Amino acid sequence: MKKITIADVAKQAEVSKSTVSQYLNKRYDYMGEKTKKRIQKAIEELGYQPNFVARSLKQKSTKTIGVIVANILHNFTTEVTRAIEDACHGADFHTIICNADDDPVKEKHYIEMLRAKQVDGLIIFPTGDNRDLYQQMLDASYPVVFLDRKVEEMPVTAVMLDNERAAELAVDHFAEKGYERVSLMTTSIFNHVTPRMERIEGYRSALRKNGLAVEEEYIVSADQDEMQEALEKLLQTEQPPEAILAGNDLVLIEVLKYVKHKGLRVPEDLAIIGIDDVSFASFYTPSITTVAQPTFKMGRMGAELLLDKIDKKDKQMSPFYRFEPKLMVRDSV
Missing domain, CATH: 3.40.50.2300 (Response regulator)
Known part of the structure; x- marks a missing residue:
């Protein structure tokens, strides 16, 4: 089958090759509506497919x-x-x-x-x-x-x-509601991923600002497949946290899975805030307070x-x- 070229389109549309090229590159500010329709009709009738590789080489993009x-x-x-x-x-x-x-x-x-x-x-x-x-x-x-x-x-x-501010908003809200033992759970900080490290720093700073103790055992970092075990260990301590700030959406899902499995009541047994406004937060029962990113x-x-x-x-x-x-x-x- 013969390869259809710009020349074929130009001939059928009764225009020059440069006009077809301008049309294909959407440079048709001064091109009449009838001309554009003729070119489009010719392209459709001939089944012309632009050569994007050749165009990329020519345009260097x-x-x-x-x-x-x-x-x-x-x-x-x-x-x-x-x-x-x-x-x-x-x-x-x-x-x-x-x-x-x-x-x-x-x-x-x-x-x-x-x-x-x-x-x-x-x-x-x-x-x-x-x-x-x-x-x-x-x-x-x-x-x-x-x-x-x-x-x-x-x-x-x-x-x-502003990750520090995100953690601060959550801790401030816990403090306003009277919670004193607040934990932060996040996925692994092995590679010192910026949002996770900044949220930990914001969490620490907000606790101090609200006159709450910074308990290092309440700062938990784990891979997702280790999160259930980490939650079990955290909530079986002598003074378990009353509230958990889930550092991202994947952590929040693991916390909610744990809560359901253990039959815990939210917020009566454990208050929860998640960073990332996941789609199910508003219709989960009870609805989940979150810190939303734009x-x-x-x-x-x-x-x-x-x-x-x-x-x-x-x-x-x-x-x-x-x-x-x-x-x-x-x-x-």
Whole structure:
């Protein structure tokens, strides 16, 4: 079968090849409506498929960005990547989503693979353990934006939550309700992941501010598959906590599973607040108080910052963009 070319489309639409090229690249500000309809009709009748590889070589752009997320199971990740995709689609960019599972080896593989595919830029939820690759991108002025996390002494533009404030909002609410023994549970801090470390610091600071003791045994960090055992150990101590701040959505799910399995009443036996406003929080019984992140705003800003870098827009960018969390008061406290 003969390959249909721009010349074939131009001939059928009775226009020049340059006019068809302008139409395909959406540069039709001065193109009449009838001309556009003729070109579109010719494309459909001939079954023309643009050669994106050839166009990419010519334009020196693949119109594609890569997004390397830390853990695609997080509700936060799902909503942020949706916002990134929406913003990129609006700018006529495609997205490739890769899940690193908080594994530096997987992250390294995806960075190298996406750059080999000549994506125009990367949004990374960094593990922090590939500093040489991050530095290579900086040295080459390659467009990259970090999301949700930063890497110390690495001047990459990052979009993040005010994590200390998120923990503070939760602890303040517990204190206002009269709870004194408050625990913080988070997933593993082995790699010193920014949000987890900052939330621990915010938790400690807020306890002190409210005149509450900082009990190190109440700060629990564990992998998700170890969370039930960690909860059992925490709640069987001589003075168990009266309240738990779940550091993210995956921890909250594990806490609620434990509560159901043990037949505990919320908040009578155990008060709970989760960071991340998961979809079920409002209709779970009792409804769960959460600290919400503006996920869609964060994702959109990450995409817009990267697109600006790709377009080489000469605008001053802050090293960090912090977003304010919001306490969603419900019935679990």
